[in-house]
Amino acid sequence: MPQKSPKSIKNWLIASLSGISIICILAFSSPGDRFFEIAKNLDIYASVFKELNKFYVDEVNPNQAVKTSIDALLKSFDPYTVFYPEDELEDFLTMTTGKYQGIGIILAEINDTYRISFIEENSPALKAGLGIGDQILSVNGIALSDKPEADPSKLLRGQAGTKILVKVIKNGQTTPQEISINRETVQIKNVVYSGIIQPGVGYILLEDFNASAAKELKNALQSLKQAGMKKLILDLRENPGGLLTQAVDICNLFLPKDSEVVSTRGKVEEWNKTYNALNPSMEPELPLIILINNHSASASEIVAGVMQDYDRAVLIGQKSFGKGLVQVTRDLPFRTKMKITTAKYYIPSGRCIQAIDYQHRNPDGSAVALKDSNSKTFYTKNHRKVVDGGGITPDITVDKLTTSSFTIALQKQHMIFLYACYFRSNHPNIPPAKDFSLNTTEYQAFCTWLKKQNFKFESQIEKQLHIISELAKKDKSYANMEPSLQNFRKEWASNMDRELSAYQSDISTLLEQEIVQHYYLQKGMNEWSFSKDPSIREALKLFEQNNRFQSILAGK
Incomplete structure (x- = not known):
């Protein structure tokens, strides 16, 4: 034919x-x-x-x-x-199954180069000697700079068992080398860290809800129990959610059999369903604290909200994202798919935490956010008041750390990442992750390095002065303002030494976190955070105050 x-x-x-x-x-x-x-x-x-x-x-x-x-x-x-x-x-399947075939790295485009910004533990890339900060030049002879022809993620992926030849400049070196790597099936972990962080207190960081989330969490619980865990901190911060069924199974680990977990209601009535705990609870009495923030969404909100509704856990952190919508996947012709919102979900108290009304729009086309005044009151098992819409409100709020425009500029221009690369090339070893910190001399070394980089920063006041100056130039009646504006510019001109001094604490924290990740990957970054993270510190403090912990759950 x-x-x-x-x-x-x-x-x-x-x-x-x-x-x-x-x-x-x-x-x-x-x-x-x-x-x-x-x-x-x-x-x-x-x-x-x-x-x-x-x-x-x-x-x-x-x-x-x-x-x-x-x-x-x-x-x-x-x-x-x-x-x-x-x-x-393939991207869709990776999102739902947590598996893909490749070498286990994420690349970041920085100053027209591609550097490894994340590497999976036990991945083919790590086994081959690659590390965070290494610059990838080409894959199988195809230069990554040849855009748009070269898509780095697609070039790196391929059938498990096949080899790829990667040309790389190792961090701190100048001469490229070629490394042969065997592709493997890489499993993206849901539980990225679990351990005993204080005598008797376990900590589990759950980052996703793909198909193996409940199994991984169950295994982590079993290991921590054997290690002497008596209380648990479950960290759902930055967790965007995933499969509804995994959220139900995870709730089942802490709730008795037959407990109602979540119900879905949509236009297609035969798809409406109530999900109950199907198995005996693994940990029905384990004291539990759940950490959430404004990036905890969907399935992570189901777990947090259900535990709150049953007074099964104390929630600490910031209000969650507010995604109360359910999606299903429909197969379409020619091997295409569509993920479509079909329902809203409701947790046992009866509330739906959806924050945005996508059906009704503002004049500019943006979706309408639910107002607090429109929220309805519901009650937990112990008759504590909770509200719908706008996400899950924690029982104890920990203020979100504010970030200055100067530190944001450092991150956007990759200065924190690049200095961590520079630091590692000059320091073969550092103390264990949990003990690492930058002293004053080391912070000054960063300040000296930064001044030699092509880093640009303009404060908000400077930006506004520029706007006012341009407006004044267009109107003769404001011409006499120019001398005053010049004086303001001098007074408010960005001074790097002033900014570096004013925000030393915040910048040092970002540097320490990034440097630790370059040496010890995800596990090390978590161990470093235990003594510094405000929400974790608040959780540990609450566990030491058992009467307060119990009174919160009792609604007293």
Whole structure:
């Protein structure tokens, strides 16, 4: 059978779209106006595509054009209803299963180079001697600088058991070397850290809810119990959520069998369902504190909210994100998929914590945020007051650390990361992660290094003065303001020494965290944080005050 030319494929696509539209009109005109409107607009869409294909000055790429139009359509609903074309299917499967075939690194584009910013423990890359800060030049002879042809993530991935040849400049060196690495199936961990952080107190950091989340958490609990755990801190901060079923299974670890966990309600009534704990609880009495913040979303909010509703755990941190929507995956033609929001979820108290109303929009098109005044009151098992909408409110609020515009600029321009690379190239070893800190001399070394970099910073006051100055130049009546503005500029001009001194504590913390990660990866970064993290310190303090802990859960 002869191959079709690109042009004939396009014409076939247009004809197919037109045919679908005609069928839709015939099929749906009788049930009602709504179906007729759908069919009519599909016909209009096919006609627009046909005219573009015939007459547009440049060649029309059908895949790209249709993908763009679908994305624009779905954007008008909510951020979680997403279309996955065939070439993005691997990313979708990685998100749901937590597995992919590759070497276990994440690259960051920094100053027109690609450096390793994260590396999985026990990954092929780590076994081959790669580390954070190493610069990847090419993969199998394809230079990563050859954009847009080279997509680093796709070049690094491939069938397990195959080899790739990576040209790399190791951190602190100047001469490239070629390293052969065997690709493997890499499992992205949900439980990225578990350990005893104080006598009797276990800590588990759960970062995701892919298909193995509940199993990993169960295994971590068993190990910690054997190590002498009597109390647990479960960290769900920065956890974006994932599979609803995993959230239910995790709640089941702490709740009795048959306890209602969550229910879903949507337009398709036969899909509405109540999920109950199906198994005997593994830890029905273990004292539990859960940490959340404003990036804890979806499945992590289900776990935190359910534990709060049953007065099973004390929540510490900041109000969670507020995603109370449920998505299901639908298979589409030609190996494409669509994740679509089908319902809202409700936890045992009856509340839904969805914070944004995507159905109603502001005049500028942005979604409407739920106002606190519209919140409804619900009650936990011990009759504690809780509210719906806007996320989960913790029982103990720990103020979020504020970040200055200067430290934000340091991070955006990768100065913290690059200095950690520089530091490691000059220090073969550092103390154990939990003991590491920068002294005054080492901080001054960073200040000296920074002044030699191409780092640019302009304070908000300076930016406003520039705006005022430009406005004054356009109006003659303000010409006499220029001398005063010049004096203001001198007074408020960014002074790097002043900024570095004013925010030394914050900058030192960021540097320590990044440096520790370069040496000890994720595990080390967590161990470093235990003595410095305000929410963890608050949790440890509460565990030492058992009467206070119990009174919070009792609603007294």
